[in-house]
Amino acid sequence: MPTNKLAVAVSPHIREDVSIRKIMYSVLIALVPALIGSVFFFGPRALWLSLIGVASAVATEAGIQAIRKVPIEVSDGSAALTGLLVAFNLPPGVPLWMPIIGSFVGIALGKQVFGGLGRNILNPALVGRAFLMASWPVEMTTRWIVPKYGTLSGIDAVTSATPLGVFKSMNTILADPAASLIEIQKANTILGKLFDSWGNLFLGNVGGCLGETSALLLLIGGIFLLWKGYADWRIPVGYLVGLGVLSWAFWGRNGLFTGHPLFHLLSGGVILGAFFMATDMVTSPVTPRGRWIFGLGCGIFTFIIRKWGGYPEGVSYSILLMNIVTPLIDRYTKPKIFGEKKNKDKEQKER
């Protein structure tokens, strides 16, 4: 036996009983309020979609692990979490087979081909969503359900699209040089109403993907995770600050710093993405500095895709893009070892 060089004090010791299973189930519990809210707003269909997503993710993981003849570890809850997040990223009106395909692709192509939990490069749930988005774009962007106590856009004037969809189409009208004065005035009125409707956005009384609408319920779960330390606070803070500052500074119509950051932070999947998907321990950087970069980068990409991109929403793609950059972030934010000196000659010899 090797000599133990660490001095160990006499008992009692404080023991940390954090395990993968505990973290995954905590995240699942943290998502329960949003799920309840979603069932409340969109009806029992939300529950069925979520259950189908979870079941198919677990079945896929177990099946692949059985084929690979490795220990079957679906009880750790990571596959269930992926399945739930896939369902949370679907419009509530999609056909019931969609979460099955999303979960299968997410688990099989996003996770198990790399060797399973801890090896995946991209967030499996978002791989599933991106795949569905590329394969069935119409279903993924039109099958919204009107929430029980409100309208799809959160305001009364327009009822045909989600807040971000309305925002995008109104901005297209404003940018169109051929638009008539009446159209422009109407667009301005609607935009004004949209910015004032943040109460609906905060409660989740708007149309949107299944689990992303209610900022309040997601924040309850997210803050629980931050408090337990299962998600690093730097990533969501960096994300929200990056997106908020950019949309405040560059997205106003009256010059710099006249935008509406609150609207951009509460609409779409920003809260869900920032607290539950960007903070995935496997696919986000390890170093504190890297996590700041990761969070800010997600915010910047979300802003770019929302402002100039073809889609109204950019949260999922921005997180996937930052997941791709994560290995490089980790590489360049490695902290210097204490006492380490730059020795270029030696480094070159080692290569």
Add this chain to the structure above:
Amino acid sequence: MDFGNIMLIAVSAILVNNIVLAKFLGLCPFLGVSKKLDASLGMGMAVIFVMTLASAVTWIIYEYFLLPIPKNFIFRFFHLFDPSVTPSMFDLAYLETIAFILVIASLVQLVEMVVQRISPPLYEALGIYLPLITTNCAILGVAELNTMTNHYSFIASVVHGFSAGIGFTLALILMSGIREKLELADVPPSLKGLPIAFMVAGLMSLAFLGFSGLKF
């Protein structure tokens, strides 16, 4: 051609129509040299250099030697002796591919000699891949996009070539970071090496779909 248009071409070539992740050209060097970050940086630089130069040269060849227009040099030459010839008699656009390959091949030979002289380690690291750029579809594809497909002006062609090279380098560097991380992963034996690299490339292009429709 105004500045905004040039910017649009650059951003489009880097992100939206990334030569590797959206057009799926140049996969050979993309998968071959992306195992190590250093080598992929060198490869990226070589591709940027060759693409920019090739864009410039092939544009000149196309406009002044292949197209049947009055400024065609071959037409002008014969016009000196026989005023009855017309530009349409000198339509050599069907030679485009072969002319471009010839030009690009000699360019790559030049780059190879320069790299061998200036940086022997880089030359060793690139190994077989620098000669492979000779017939690289990415570079030929960019030259073709500049001329036949998009009819860019000279400046736009050069900018497009340069930014397509940047886009290639970006994809290559991201890929090499991921593949260095994957060295430690417990990838199933049947997927080790090239198959998993193709899967990563597919997932990367899925993520780059987020940029589709980007316009300013």
